[in-house]
Amino acid sequence: MRLIYPTLLASLTNTHSNVKLNTMLNINTIKSFTDLRQDPAGIAALAKQEDEVAIVSRSNLELVAMSPEAYFAREKLLDELQDRLDVLEIAEMKKNADESKFTTHDQLLKKLGV
Numbered sequence: 001m002r003l004i005y006p007t008l009l010a011s012l013t014n015t016h017s018n019v020k021l022n023t024m025l026n027i028n029t030i031k032s033f034t035d036l037r038q039d040p041a042g043i044a045a046l047a048k049q050e051d052e053v054a055i056v057s058r059s060n061l062e063l064v065a066m067s068p069e070a071y072f073a074r075e076k077l078l079d080e081l082q083d084r085l086d087v088l089e090i091a092e093m094k095k096n097a098d099e100s101k102f103t104t105h106d107q108l109l110k111k112l113g114v
Contacts, residue, residue, distance in 0.1 A: 029052065
């Protein structure tokens, strides 16, 4: 295993603002493309164990390998956050809207001839 020095860890942590990425970076979860090429199954196993593995090239973060559980948990979180943003956006639109221009359910049904 190739050693990644603490200065590399610090530079990667300082250049990326993602909090989860910052917290997951440690000496055991930073691997090189050489490590990935030599032991892809080991990197996959580490990703399942640690949720995420950072793959670097020349001290630059190039790829993050994630376990399926971590990926789907992140997707679920992003969906929930987007739903909350949508609710806030709708509330703001409603606050600034002219309600006299709204169409009620009954008006819509009448207009559609239902």
